[in-house]
Amino acid sequence: MKSRAGLNKKGFTLVELLIVAAIGLVVAAAAFPLVGDVSSRHTLDVETFELVQFLRNTRMRSIAGLDDASWGIILEADRYTVYQMPGGFDLVIKMEENISISSTIPGNDITFEKTTGNPLPITSGTETITLTDSQGAERVIEIN
Secondary structure (H helix, E strand, C coil): CCCCCCCCCCCCHHHHHHHHHHHHHHHHHHHHHHHHHHHHHHCCCCCCHHHHHHHHHHHHHHHCCCHEEEEEEEEECCEEEEEEEECCCEEEEEECCEEEEECCCCCHHHEEECCCCEECCCCCCCCCEEEEEECCEEEEEEEE
């Protein structure tokens, strides 16, 4: 009979593999909430960027006098609408489910004056638009 001492051990035992798998699961479980948080904040950043671009584009349409009209945006809790005054154009943009909009703008309606691009009804000071995600993170856009 050969003794076990004479055998050349190669590889890992089942216990060693199970320990490594358990450590991997613990690390993955700890990292999972962080990944979800990063994804949620990225969505908030993208939605904020898109709203800023629509605000800029709407203002530029008014300055250019596109269709000889003023342009504006109406803000609602889960969407915003780009419109032309007088009527003729409406574009509704729905936000991601976990993002909500609030603002200090009277009536949540901002119209940009034709040729000047001045925001109405803002006469002085700064108004804000706030986007909030389901985890409470906020991004603030200032209109002045």
